[in-house]
Amino acid sequence: MDYDVIVAGLGAMGSASVYQLARSGVSTLGLDQFRPPHDQGSSHGDSRITRLAIGEGEHLTPLVQHSHELWRRLEQESAETLLTQCGALMISSDTTRASVHVGNFFTTTLSAARRHGIDHSILDAAEIRRRFPQFLVRDHEYGYFEPQAGFVRPEACIRAQLLLAERLGAHIRTQERLLSFEAEGAAVRVITDKASYRTRRLVLAAGAWMPDLLGPSFASLFRITRQVLNWFAIAENPDLFTPGRCPVFIWQLPEGTRNLYGFPAIDGPEGGVKIASEQDTTTTTAGSVRRDVSRQETEVFYRDYVAPNLRYLSPQSLKARSCLYTQTADFGFIVDTHPASAQVLIVSACSGHGFKHSAALGEGIARWARGEGLPPGFGTFLLNRF
Ligand SMILES: Cc1cc2nc3c(=O)[nH]c(=O)nc-3n(C[C@H](O)[C@H](O)[C@H](O)COP(=O)(O)OP(=O)(O)OC[C@H]3O[C@@H](n4cnc5c(N)ncnc54)[C@H](O)[C@@H]3O)c2cc1C
Incomplete structure (x- = not known):
């Protein structure tokens, strides 16, 4: 053998x-x-969101809790910084049609937090604006804030x-x-x-x-989709985008069916702010996917998703990448x-x-x-x- x-x-x-x-x-x-x-x-793509109350299923919370322990042990063994717990803000509203992977993402997040005793708070729109003025929330939107969440590299x-x-x-x-x-x-x-x-x-x-x-x-088990990531320059108030002042976020937008998610400026203001949405309509394969991201894709994304929802970010894209999701049904x-x-x-x-x-x-x-x-x-x- x-x-x-x-x-x-x-x-x-x-x-x-x-x-x-x-x-x-x-x-x-x-x-x-x-x-x-x-x-x-x-x-x-530099970063992945991590959160303890898992909106895709409460049963996944013990798995991510154990992963956090393992990431910390790996940090000690490797002397690398891997996990940053800068908090996560999930924004939703009673009328949103945008899902995040599954139906009831927000309510499952909340019930997972309650069931597993995860520190969190619920913020109304006024409180989100006070703590995180970079988010242009509407009056009827609210948020779930989890301080132990953040990102891994x-x-x-x-x-x-x-x-x-x-x-x-x-x-x-x-x-x-x-x-x-x-x-x-x-x-x-x-x-x-x-x-x-x-x-x-x-x-x-x-x-x-x-x-x-x-x-x-087995092919029908897997649905492969191309996803696009954009890093936008900060136009004003870079302090508001440091990991201490800006959480990672997932936003079930009030209009349309798509969500928006993003990160603080994890490599300093010059590195920009990574923002993305998810698309589930067009499938591809690992062999045939279009790898580059066109300037037009970035411009449309900024106009339709970034500008209406986030303050102080410039339309200038510092970097853009495509990446592959492989989903099951x-x-x-x-x-x-x-x-x-x-x-x-x-x-x-x-x-x-x-x-x-x-x-x-x-x-x-x-x-x-x-x-x-x-x-x-x-x-x-x-x-x-x-
Ligand atoms: C845009 C995007 C955003 C995401 N955001 C998050 C997030 O915020 N939080 C989160 O938890 N998760 C997130 N995910 C999901 C997460 O990143 C994936 O679940 C994870 O990276 C999948 O890892 P993998 O090892 O299965 O695949 P990969 O990392 O793609 O590894 C597969 C490897 O197999 C190799 N390989 C393939 N075929 C062969 C072969 N025949 N022989 C030898 N090697 C082969 C490939 O070269 C590749 O290195 C995101 C994913 C994407 C694309």
């Missing part, structure tokens, strides 16, 4: 898995077709986990692409564009490339064994809200790979729900 475990794909999920496997002394090979962290998949998390995994003895091979896998007795034969390996277990964490690896019968996660092989684990890219959970998911995936089964809390991630 060449390895106990091979992890294919070293983005958020794969890097967390190899790190946890290496920590527990399992012989591990991590493979990626590119050189992670890179900007071709789902884990780039995805590229730094991936880099730190891969570096530590290697130091702990894992083999990391980049620019090596998994082509196919098949059962070979109790083992799995893994063929790449460079070599062939025999492993006891295989973890597939290929993000938006998962349909290519799993074949047509219920916006949930998939972490389950392959129906045709109990030695192969399918790990999905987690529907546009998985980064914050990836540290704890990696720990659970490592537990499965050691032959100890998936953690009980992973019961909602199984394939049989589709």
Whole structure:
């Protein structure tokens, strides 16, 4: 046997898995077709929101709470700054038609906070304006503020986990692409564009490339969409955009059906303020997606989303990137064994809200790979729900 475990794909999920496997002394090979962290998949763009009361499902709160513990431990081991708890503001209203991934996002956030005892406050429009004058809220809007929420730095998390995994003895091979896998007795034969390996277990964490690896019968499980991120220059009052004065935010806009989310200026005022929305209407594939962002896309986004809702930001775009969501039909996660092989684990890219959970998911995936089964809390991630 060449390895106990091979992890294919070293983005958020794969890097967390190899790190946890290496920590527990399992012989591990991590493979990626590119050189992670890179900007071709789902884990780039400087920041990811993390929040403890999870509007996509109360059951996810313990997972993110544990991830916060793991991010803090990883910070100590790597001497990197990974998690910043600058607070999150969720803005909504009784009449909004904008959803965030699921229906009832705001009310589920609130019930998760109450059920799990998460510190929070409810702010009316006047209080939001007083504390955060950069948000142009309407009189009928209100907010949920969670002080322990904030953001993680995805590229730094991936880099730190891969570096530590290697130091702990894992083999990391980049620019090596998994082509196919098949059962070979109790083992799995893994063929790449460079070599062939025999492993006891295989973890597939290929993000938006998962349909290519799993074949047509699985393709309908995953819906891949192109998302656009823009970093806008600050025109006035840069102090209002420091992580101490500006929370991360998710806004169920009062008009239309889309939401708006964003971050403080996490790398100082010169780095700009990252703002984005989500689109769910046009699908794509990892191989055919348009990577660049046109000037027109940015101008329209500023005019329709930024200018009506945020003060003090300039239309000047400092940077723009596209990124891929890989959603399931219920916006949930998939972490389950392959129906045709109990030695192969399918790990999905987690529907546009998985980064914050990836540290704890990696720990659970490592537990499965050691032959100890998936953690009980992973019961909602199984394939049989589709
Ligand atoms: C714009 C955007 C905003 C988001 N915002 C948030 C947020 O605020 N909070 C949050 O918690 N989550 C957020 N998410 C979701 C989160 O980022 C994803 O859940 C997470 O990054 C998915 O990680 P992954 O490891 O599955 O995929 P990736 O990071 O894309 O990793 C997959 C890896 O597999 C490799 N690979 C693919 N095929 C092969 C092959 N055949 N052989 C070898 N390697 C292969 C790829 O090169 C890639 O490195 C957001 C996602 C996007 C796109």
